[in-house]
Amino acid sequence: MSKPWEPYALHILDAIEKIRRIQTRGDLTRDEVLYDAALRNLQTLSEATQLLPDDKKVAFPDIPWHEISGFRNILVHNYLGNIDPLTIASVIEKQLQPLEECIRTMLQQEQSSGDD
DSSP states (O other), X not given: XXXXXXXXXXXXXXXXXXXXXXXXXOOTTTXXXXXXXXXXXHHHHHHHHTTSOHHHHTTOTTSOHHHHHHHHHHHHHOTTOOOOHHHHHHHHHHHHHHHHHHHHHHHHHHHHHHTO
């Protein structure tokens, strides 16, 4: 029996919500505390995507799963600190909404299939 994946999906949604709350507090490209908080949540959600089942992810080819996983590795292992705040802000602005919609759809599909 495989481990339930839904807690990881919910964890991703939680990290996205935290990033949105961080954004309401100011410009993460100018505030290192907000930037660090956003990075931590991006790391968390990227790691959680690695724990989603491949058969769920394959149904959403528009989500760059491999890149999200690689992004986590960059965040965790980039000790030199040369991650660009503007790039991080761009990732947040362009990638979080599609990922959130995908995760919500995954959860809805699972709930619908469980209702049978």
